[in-house]
Amino acid sequence: MKTAGGDAAAKRRAGERAAEEVEDGTVVGLGTGSTAAYAIEAIGDAVADGLEIRAIPTSFQSRQLALEVGIPLTTLDAVDRVDLAIDGADQVVDDPDATAHGTLIKGGGAAHSREKLVDAAADRFVVVADPSKLTARLDRSVPLEVLPDARTVAADRARVLGGEPTLRAAERKDGPVVTDNGNLVLDCDFGAIESPADLARDLSAIPGVLEHGLFVGLADATYVGTDDGVEIRAY
Structure with missing residues (x-):
């Protein structure tokens, strides 16, 4: 898979590790972007091996990829709950001493309104990222x-x-x-x-303004792909 920016191997590790959190019988929100795409592909592999889930895509892009890898889709108004959402980020505050720790900027793919809707509805929201997305203070547009x-x-x-x-x-x-x-x-x-x-x-x-790209207090954890594994920041 081609990926825009960041370390492709690290992104893959983060996405595949987050996909391991998907359990049988759950409803999963599917994020948008290159790192979330690795998670979607890994979930598709698990579905092919017998995992039974339903998923809610957050964009045309994630919907098309989910269909390609055989993930059954649904919508927010057709389910009682969303168990888990997996999504990427353009920037993540990584400073345990800061009140903004775990705050995100999203929307590089212009899908942040639907992403926020699904991510906020989920019982658990996991961010997937490579180290280039971590920052002490948000400063992207x-x-x-x-x-x-x-x-x-x-x-x-x-x-x-x-x-x-x-x-x-x-x-x-x-x-x-x-x-x-x-x-x-x-x-x-x-x-x-x-x-x-x-x-x-x-x-x-x-x-x-329909929605902005600041995600404050929504993420439960960030899975950061590294050179030799995945680091988990819990919030």
Whole structure:
């Protein structure tokens, strides 16, 4: 599998280790991105060996991969609970002494709204990552999924909060990225984020913002692939 950024071997170790947490009879949320894809492939192998589960994909990408590897799919409104969600991250705070320990930035694949919905619904949410995603303080741009008509207003409000918003452009077509929900993405650079929880609250209050990429207090653990194994950070 091709992977964008990071150590492919480390990503594979993290994804495959997280897939081992999937138990027979459970409902599993399937994240989006290169590391989560390794978990999906490993779950598909287990299904081929007789594991019986149902899975909820968080994007067109994860849905297609799950279908390719034979994982039975369902939806949030068709189940009583989600037992486990496995998802990647663009950045993870790795500082046990910080109040933001385990806080994430997600949305590099523009799927953060559906990812947050499924991840928050899960009894347990496991993040899979390679060491390049770990940081003492979040400083990547925070994606905002916005209604098309709200783009200008949302950008203005983000600037008031200290951000510099940029409309995400598509790479292989003219025009902006359009999410699976039919919306646009503003990537907002806030520099080093002093208080992710406060910023998350303020971004959620902006009219026209469907969801932002700050995941605060949602992750239960991060599985970090290394050169010779997997390290687990529990929160």
